[in-house]
Amino acid sequence: MKKNIAIIMGGYSSEYKISLKSGNVVYHYLNKDKFNGYRIHILKEKWVYVDDSDKEYAVNRHDFTVQLADKKLTFDCVFNAIHGSPGEDGYMQAYFELLEIPQTSCGYYQAALTFNKRDLLSVLKPYGILSAASYYLNLGDPINEEEIVSKVGLPCFVKANRAGSSFGISKVYEKSELKAAINKAYKEDNEILIESFLDGTEVSVGVIKYKGKTKVLPITEIVTENDFFDYEAKYEGKSKEITPARISKTQEENVSKVARQAYDILKMKGYSRSEFIFKGNTPYMLEMNTTPGLTEESILPEQARAAGISLSELFESAISGALNENK
Template identity: 35%
Template sequence: MKRKVALVTGGYTGEAAVSFKSAEFVHSQLDKDRYDIYTITIAEDAWFHVDDAGIKIRVNREDFSLTIDGHLIKFDIACIILHGTPGEDGRLQGYFDMVGLPYTSCSALTSALTMNKGYTKAILADIPDLFLAKSVLLFDTDRHTGADKIKEQLQLPYFVKPNAGGSSIGMTKVKELSELSGALDKAFHAENTGKQVLIEEFVTGREFSQGIFRDATGNLVVLPATEVKTTREFFDFEAKYIPGLTEEITPADLSDEQQARASRILQDIYVRLNCRGMVRIDYFLEQETDRFYFIEINTIPGQTPQSFIPQQVRAFGMKEGDFYAALIEAALKN
């Protein structure tokens, strides 16, 4: 009998547009002979599925079910492809835990923790060979007084970003102190990002993004790395989603030692944060020292055809449909 899969997409932030594209690609790759797939949109005003006739059917939130033509549809699993809140910050995972529905992403606790960049760095602080850029975390109560703290503790240039955001929304590279106030306002005003701002010292080096997942046998699998080279000041929203602004090299040109070191650190991060399913970890290799500097972890990475994870899956020699099926089967076993 085919498994019934709720392919969950949408969300409450500007990342929703990317979520729809990701979900569309995942839907196109999954084996329809193996899975009955229902795309579920999570929006602030409604949770719903649109059937083949274009009719919008609301989700029963008591048990996350659908009723279509008088037939009750209950799902075997939720495949969460929803970037930002509520799919990446633990809210949806907590709900699924309460209704007893398995899901493909990290747990509610891990999702909530990793959505907070500052808290994540604190948990990872003592992993061998992992370095963290010096930083200051500001809360909403600090927004009018935090500039002095930043100037005292950090050296220019800075990266200023929402502490709980994604897709580089609200992020600014600050090269002059005169730019700091505007950058802080931009980060604090980013929609649904928690009213916390992280300011980090800039690390000069090569930038990489690399996926890791646990398969149905329980083994950790590290995918090939992608090196990111952009014509922009940094890898911002435009660089991520406007063609031609960024060169993405998969697999990245790394030495055997660098690959082994990155693989070891990625596995340590995955285990330390108690991750499940697939995650993507972004990092720098510092130009002068070759040190591995953690940037952030993404527990619901983009899944458009051009996204890093599909690129890496193909470079690994795996079909995307088999990869998504492996995530579903692993989640059903947990």
């Protein structure tokens, strides 16, 4: 009997449009012989099931069901395609755990931790996983430019701590540019991470559970036409994403080991995509994404294809893993 799969997409953050694209790709490539896919839009103003004619049906948030004209629709599993809040920061994961509905992404603790760049890097640091020198700010803190520059140097990156798709990020070359960059980041989050600039090759490493086993996917090299891998570079064609990456065997082995180590340390499941920059042969972690982009042009699907895994197989494996874990 075919399983009913709720594909949740949208979300409450600036990433909601990208999430809708990801969710629709999952819906399109889902194996129709095994699964009935349902597009569920999770938006601030509404939670709705959207059918193929774009008719909307309200989702009952008490039990995550949908009342149709002739039946009550329930779900065997949830495929999480929400980037940002509330799908990548632990809220939806905790909600579905309370309802005892299997879902494809990591647990609520792992989601909350990885969504907070500062906390993630702090937790991984004792295990020898390196990251850039950093400085933290919370909304309302005094801004001491001299202290910031002394700690991280110039140029540096000013980032919203809990945001994705490079929203709220700036590369700062002069001390006089810091306040404007900080104000930009505060538009996305009330916590800020300021990091030193690492000059080296940037790579993205996908780690997934595939057919019950942890698998490191072929590595992608990020080559941007812009000053850094910003929103325009990610989504508007201003970058090259080269898979497999043009790195040495030593670099490949080192970054694969660290990406897998981080996945295992955090007791992850589902998909992860971690970003690193090399200094020589040593990878420095920037962040980890637990609901990475799933459009046909996104990095993780590109890596899966390079590993001989089709989108249909990639999505089916995540659903099967969630269902088997719940048994």
